[in-house]
Structure formats: structure tokens, C-alpha cells
Amino acid sequence: MTAIAVLGSTNMDLVAYVARAPGRGETVTGREFRTVPGGKGANQAVAAARAGGEVVMIGAVGTDEYGSLLRANLEHAGVDTDLLHTVAGPSGTAHIVVDDEGSNAIVVVPGANATVTALGPGEHAAIAAAGLLLLQLELPPAVVREGARAARTRGVRTILTPSPVQPLPAGLLDAVDLLVPNEHEAAALSGYGDPHAAAEILLRQVPEVVITLGAKGCLYAARGGEAIVFPAPEVTAVDTTGAGDTFVGTLAVALAEGRAVPEALAWASSAAALCVQRPGASTSMPYRSEIDAA
Template sequence: MISVFGSVNMDLVAYVESAPALGETVTGRAFRTVPGGKGANQAIAAARAGAEVAFLGAVGEDAFGPQMRRTLAESGVDVTGLRTVPGVSGIAQIVVDDQGGNSIIVVPGANGTVTAPSEAELEVIARSDVLLLQLELPIEAVTAAARAARAAGTTVILTPAPVQPLPGELLDAVDILVANEHEAAAITGRPDHEEALRELKARVDWVIITLGSRGALTAAPGTGPALHVEAPKVRAVDTTAAGDTFVGALAVAHVERWSPDRAVRFAGAAAALSVQREGASTSMPTRAEIDRSLAGDVPPPDEHR
């Protein structure tokens, strides 16, 4: 089983030709509300990729809370551990341009109330094969969950986003670190990807630096030098949640005991499918779609709708 201790947000997404500069107003071509949040996105990605998934986090008492709970449940995620707390749910304001790039502002809302894992949540984490963590919950809660997972023998996969200084006690409890190239550079102060990977690998057993359309660098235990895994060549429509799709699929491959290089290819195939669709949770592929993509029989981007 995979457990996710993380954020759930309602994404308020505006689609524009190009993102506005500071002080500039532009006209958008479309607007959507899509349940998201890095934690919820990774949970849905893992569930669609074939895993049993439990989500641990919080929503508010506003209208978004029940909608986000329902979206997770309909995607096959166990929401028994999803708290409802007074106040508003987390939201993310997202601007997506015609090249598929995005900029995001996250307002934590209910996510900010999760300052520590509860006893019930710790029990779920201890029963899990893998725990997925991100940094949209308070850092002290993330650290406590990671340490509890390490003590229980649960594999910890961390996405260090939004990027911030990482406490040593958190890094010491992480088994797999998945950072994009910007996060890796910010954490290490090294813009060279291979130098950043080597520095992170000194602290964490398995490090993956995702490079968008250029694939990923990976260095796993016992695999020798860093390996560059190419990404499938696709036309990106919306890159929102591509990284979360990658991590959710990677967790599934890890639970299924795939080799590190095959796991990264599986995750890359899932992410490549997701960028061909608009939205966050709405863009994530099913296991059948990922398997067909890896076999070379790529389904149309909107097949699962």
C-alpha cells in the first residue's frame, strides 16, 4: 500500500496565450476549477497507475472540501484519513500559457492546520510500503511523518516542493528524493545537474532530478554512475502536475519491485501522457494507458475521458 501525507487544493486555472508580466492584465481563453494539490495529485496518480492508496491530509468546511474528497474517492483513493477542519480548503491559482508552461500561487488553507500526524495517521504510515511526502504541509509535520515511516521500515519518497531549506533530520529519513532541476539547484546551490545530483546523493540513497521534456537523471543504490533516462517525445498542452504524476507512478513501480531504471521509465511514460491533457488530477493516465505507452502503442491523449 502507498500512503500520501500531503496537501489537497482546489486548482483555479486560467488559460492564456502568455502569462501576464507584473502590472499587466491579459485576457484568458478559458477557466476551470480542478481538484489538485501535490499530495492529492500524487495519490490519484498512484491509484490510477494501479496501487492501493490511502490519503492523509485536511480539507476545510467550504464548498471545495466535499468536492475534493469526492474526487479522491472516485479515483480509487481511500479517504478515511482525510480530516475536515474549520475554515477554508487550500487553493492554488494557476496560469497556463499556450506553450503548456505554468505559474502557481498556493494558499494553504486547511493544509496549514496539519502540524503533526495523528496517531491514526501514524498507524496507516506504519502499515504502508511507501510514504509519499511533499512540502505543502508544515515542515514539522512532514519531518515527523518521515521519521515515523523510517522507524517503521516504510520507504519514504520526498518531493521537495515548494522548495525551501530541508532540515537534516528530514533528509536523514528520506529513501528516495525526486526534485526537478530548479528545486535541485535551489537546495544545493549548484546549477549543474550532475553536481547537484552528486551532492544530494551523499545524503539520500536514491536521487532523481527530473528535467521536463529532457527526461531525468537518476542515481540509485548499487547502479554505478548517474543515468540519463530520456523522456518520450510528445506535444505538451499543460505541464501542471506532470511531476506529481511522475512521483505517483514511480511509487507504484517501486512497490512492484521494478529496477530503478525501469521504474524511472515507467514514471516518465506516465508524466508524458499527463502533459498531453489539461488540468492536474484530470490529466493523469490509467495503468493500461501507461503500459500501452511503454509498449509503443500510445493511446490518444483524451482516451480516458
């Protein structure tokens, strides 16, 4: 089994469910509140582990109760947490509002994630031993770039989810093999709202791009080839919070197993479709047997 290293965030998701999200200066009454382990890094790690990957998590949690719960959630999914450090202070949190249409709005408070500013020998060794490295942008940009460069030096394939979208540090995309933005992130990074045009611009910086399009599926493009749109399964969404991370984590497993891109994207799309039919982020992610049966 090929190992997948995840360099990323762990957050406790504080989720409020409402009929509609409040506007600026407005108060609305919610119908339910849940506390759910999350963070883009941890979510992708859980998704990959549930999909059958051998996963090691690189990051940090705080000394609060959330830190213990976040670690336990990863370990329950089968993720190796030896490189998930505990640092003094609060863990990261994400404050999420989910409306009746399944859409969400999120505020992330980094907490312990902000302390991950450099990689030590253990982290470099874990990346070198992996077959694939997953990165996102909820850690300080400099350490994300360090991880990508470490992977490139050792011939490890790197997948970057550019979320939350922001100006990228110089040299980061030069060390990325596959970029997986959603359509809004792709537009912000490229300056083009049309996914095909955005992919064309992004391919000047990375060899491969997958732009996720929500219910419309995803667009795949590689240098020297034609862009292809792969449709998503038709389902009724309950909560889209963890869909993107489920897609990326599952896609990583499929690619690490050597599957062809069309098969890998179809498998990841099935996983994401299962995820959006359930509430929560990491708690909604499907297991390999469910994905295979979909």
C-alpha cells in the same frame, strides 16, 4: 498489493489559460478558466491510484464546497480518505496561469493544509502498514519530518518531492530514501545548476536521487554508482501542471511492486508524457491500462 501512504496537501486548482503569462503589474485576457481538484499530495495519490496502487491519503480539507469536491475526487480515483480530516475554514487553493507553451506559474494558499501540524495514532498506523510513503512540502515542515521519521522507524521506504522548494527542517533528509526534485529545485537545494553536480551534492544527504528534467527526461543517481539520464518520450505538451506529480505517483507504484529502477523510471516517464498532452492536473493523469499501452 502494497499500500502507498501519502502525507500531503489537497488544493482546488483555479486555472486560467492565457496566450502568455502577465508580467508584473500587467493585465492580460484569458481564453478559458477551469476549477480542477489538485494539491501535490492529492495529485500524487490520484496518480498512484490510477496506476494501480492501493493508496491512503493523510491530510485535511476545509468545510467549504471545495473540501467536499476534493474528497470526492480522491474517492472517485479509489483513494482511501478515512484520514483526510475536515477542519473548519477554507480548503487549500492553487491559482495557476497556463500559457500557450504549456508552462505554468502557481500561487498556493494553504487553507486547511496549514492545520496538519502533527500526526495522530491513526496516521502513524497507516504509515506503519504501508510499503511506501510519499511526502511533499505543501504541509507544515514539522509534520513532513514527523512522517518521514515515522516511516524510517518502521522500515517504510520514503519518497520526498521537495516542492515548493524551501529550507528543509533539520533531520528531514536523514529519514528520506529517495529525493525527487525537478532541475530547478535540485539547483536550489544543492547550489549547482548542472543536474549531475546537483545529484552528487544531494547524495551526501539521501541514498538515491531522481532529478526530473522536463522534456529531457530524468537523471537517476545512487550512492556508489554512476548517474544515468533516462530520456522522456517525445510529445507535444498542452499543460505541464500535473506532470511531476504523475511521475512521482506512478514511480511509487512501480517501486512498491518491486520493479527495477530503469523499468520503473521508464513507466513513470510514459505516464508523465501522457499527462502533459491533456489539460488539468489530476484530471489529466492516465490509468494503468493507458500507461502499459504507451
